[in-house]
Amino acid sequence: MSHIHIDVENVSFGYEKGKEILKDISFHAGENDSIGLVGANGVGKSTLLKLLVGLNMNFSGSIRVEEIPVEQKTLSLVREKIGYVFQDSDSQLFMSTAYEDIAFAPRNYGFSEQEVEHRVENALKMTGIAHLKDKHIYKMSGGEKKLVSIATILSMTPDIILMDEPSIALDPKNRRNLICILNSFEHLKIIASHDLDMILDTCKRTILMRDGKIICDRPTEEILSNRRLLEENSLELPLCMQGFSI
Numbered sequence: 001m002s003h004i005h006i007d008v009e010n011v012s013f014g015y016e017k018g019k020e021i022l023k024d025i026s027f028h029a030g031e032n033d034s035i036g037l038v039g040a041n042g043v044g045k046s047t048l049l050k051l052l053v054g055l056n057m058n059f060s061g062s063i064r065v066e067e068i069p070v071e072q073k074t075l076s077l078v079r080e081k082i083g084y085v086f087q088d089s090d091s092q093l094f095m096s097t098a099y100e101d102i103a104f105a106p107r108n109y110g111f112s113e114q115e116v117e118h119r120v121e122n123a124l125k126m127t128g129i130a131h132l133k134d135k136h137i138y139k140m141s142g143g144e145k146k147l148v149s150i151a152t153i154l155s156m157t158p159d160i161i162l163m164d165e166p167s168i169a170l171d172p173k174n175r176r177n178l179i180c181i182l183n184s185f186e187h188l189k190i191i192a193s194h195d196l197d198m199i200l201d202t203c204k205r206t207i208l209m210r211d212g213k214i215i216c217d218r219p220t221e222e223i224l225s226n227r228r229l230l231e232e233n234s235l236e237l238p239l240c241m242q243g244f245s246i
Contacts, residue, residue, distance in 0.1 A: 003066055004031035004081075004159045004187050006052060011061035013051060021047050022059070023212040029188055036199035036220055037192040039209035040234035045192040046087060048209075049162045052190070053084045066159065080109075083153025087164040089145035098124070098132045098140075098148045102155050109156070123151040126184075128177050142169030150181065161189040167198050196238040200224050208233060 006029040014020040022044045029035055037045045050056045051063060054075040063070040065078045086092045095101040102123050106116045124130045127147045137145065146169050153161065161182075167175050175198070182189060182202040193199055199206060199220060206223045208216040210233050216223055223229065227237050236242075 005029060005066060006160065006188065006190075007062070007064045008052075009062040011051065011059050011063060013047065013056060013059040021212050022051070025061070025212075025214055027207060027214065027217060029190060031188055032186075033188050033190075033205055034182075034203045035188075035190045036196075036203035036206040037190060037209065038194070038196065038199060038206055038223075038235065043209040044212045045209060046164050049084070049164050049190065049192055052162060053082050054078050055084075080156075081158060082160045082162060083156060083158035085146075085149050085153060085161075085163040085166055087168065089142065089149045089169075092149045092152065093137050093145060095137070097134055097136055098129065098151070099134060101137065101148055102151045105152060105156050119155040119157075120151075123155040126154055126181060127151045128174070143171055143174055146170060147174060147177075150178070154181075159187050161185055161187075163189070163191045163193075165193050165195075166191065167193060167195045194235075196224055196235065197240050200238050200240065 009026050011022060011025040012020050013022040025048065037048065039045055047056060051059055054070050057072060065081055068074050068077050070078055093101050095104055099120055102120045103116050106119045111119070124133055127150055129144070129147045129151060132140070132144055132148065140148070146166065150166065166178055170178060179198060179201050191199065191203060203220050206218065206220040207214055208223055216229065224238055225241060230236060
């Protein structure tokens with residue numbers, strides 16, 4: 001087995017006792033997996049991603065990231081492996097400029113300033129936002145903030161990428177840029193999104209959730225071309241399968 005993987009076994013979680021949001025979730029994600037996490041609002045997609053990176057604890061069952069159990073005492077090790085992009089960029093950006101936000105993690109891990117600069121410049125180039133380098137975060141559009149958020153994780157060259165609704169607020173050009181970034185990432189990625197066309201373009205495998213459970217885990221095209229299955233779960237066919245161009 002590759003060292004890059006996530007194993008989730010019989011995981012259940014609720015914010016309140018007796019009210020489970022996730023119910024007996026199990027799956028394996030390997031090094032080369034590109035996984036779309038789909039389902040209607042409130043089925044637990046975002047909550048599951050937060051569990052994988054240790055933002056929500058007190059779950060039952062087992063989560064292992066590269067054989068490291070997700071526990072309070074191992075969170076720093078787990079987070080060295082995973083780059084996580086929040087749905088709300090304002091939850092992720094807290095420095096004054098794009099450069100300072102992207103440089104924060106490499107500096108925090110003790111890299112030399114020369115290495116920090118190299119990582120920041122590379123992340124800015126990968127996301128196509130070099131022109132935003134010195135722009136203040138509070139002056140940015142929602143789409144610009146999203147791209148800076150993505151750059152913050154790329155600066156740490158993670159083994160695993162988790163993204164929660166990454167295409168929200170992106171214009172068509174930057175959405176295409178995001179798809180190129182995701183397709184160039186060579187390791188494990190899990191993307192929760194309502195943008196099913198983006199999932200179709202970036203993920204070979206899709207996990208469909210309903211009422212806190214996994215109800216389907218199959219090749220992406222098989223799930224996203226099944227109109228009846230999607231409609232039963234309050235979803236629609238990707239626009240490209242309805243005859244629209246994206």
